[in-house]
Amino acid sequence: MIVKALRVGLGQLIVFIDFITRPGKQKRPTAAQAQVEQDAKSLTLYQFHACPFCVKTRRALHRLNVPVALRDAKNNEQDRQTLLEQGGKIKVPCLRIEENGQTTWMYESKVIIDYLNQRFSAA
Numbered sequence: 001m002i003v004k005a006l007r008v009g010l011g012q013l014i015v016f017i018d019f020i021t022r023p024g025k026q027k028r029p030t031a032a033q034a035q036v037e038q039d040a041k042s043l044t045l046y047q048f049h050a051c052p053f054c055v056k057t058r059r060a061l062h063r064l065n066v067p068v069a070l071r072d073a074k075n076n077e078q079d080r081q082t083l084l085e086q087g088g089k090i091k092v093p094c095l096r097i098e099e100n101g102q103t104t105w106m107y108e109s110k111v112i113i114d115y116l117n118q119r120f121s122a123a
Contacts, residue, residue: 011050018055025065026121033065036120040066044096045112046083048074053109057093060113064120068095 028036045061045068047054061068071079073092084090087105095106095115106112 008050014052014055015050018059023059023063026063028065036065037067039119040068042098044069044071046071046073046079046087046094046096047092048072051092054093057095057109057112060116064116066116066120 043066045054045057047057047070049072058070071082073080073083073090073094080090083092083094086103087094087096087107089107091107093107093109093112095112097104097106097115106115
């Protein structure tokens with residue numbers, strides 16, 4: 001019971017620190033931002049709200065100004081089940097990428113952030 005309370009408290013502290021130290025958004029010309037928003041429609045991030053690795057990934061999305069759909073794999077049973085059945089395991093963060101009729105499930109915050117940086121930094 002104490003461990004759970006400590007975990008919840010630390011999770012909320014991480015979310016609060018993220019909120020007050022969030023980086024600024026990347027600025028782009030209107031047409032370039034519209035293209036980024038269109039490209040982001042093929043991406044979905046499965047995450048836990050207070051997971052430090054998920055926070056790190058969401059910070060990268062915010063910094064890159066990429067509006068990705070977020071799915072709560074902790075509190076939403078349907079999202080959790082989708083992650084398990086289609087992604088293969090309940091592990092977050094997980095980026096679902098739908099391109100050319102194929103779906104890729106990308107795990108690990110570092111891998112996801114590297115992918116996002118390569119895809120959206122120069123956009």
